[in-house]
Amino acid sequence: MAGGHGGFEPVKLDPAIERWSAMRENVFQHFKFTRRATRQVVTWGLIVPGIIATIAMTFDNQYDWAGKQRGSSLLKGTPAKPAPKEEE
Template sequence: MGGGHNSLKHDPAIEKWYQMREDIYKGFRFTPYATRRVLLWGVAVPALTFYIVYDNANKWSFKGKTHGESLRR
């Protein structure tokens, strides 16, 4: 029922890509390009997101508002 074992055919290109992704850390170096990207995506974006959320945390209230009332506190 449903075929025997080893009925899945593996694509060599996908297997090669999987292997490359598993071993990516072996060839990584902090070049100026990589450092800028790490700082942007690992530090600046989370810090900016935190600032926006923290700044707007107590400015809005959705509790019990009706059609004509403002959402600002």
């Protein structure tokens, strides 16, 4: 459908995009751990997930959204908001 048949090319190829695509396909053959690459791997692979995990574990099981009324605390273990008194 989109390929060229019989000398007809419906899609114009951009040489810069083709070079970039070839480079991305073969990056594993030329990759080297430099100081910058190592710093990025440590930052984005260890430190950032560690911070997110720490935050998640800190706030895990502290809040209870089930059955809460407007104005009552979302913290677990706090008493529910008292029902308004009806005047007789």
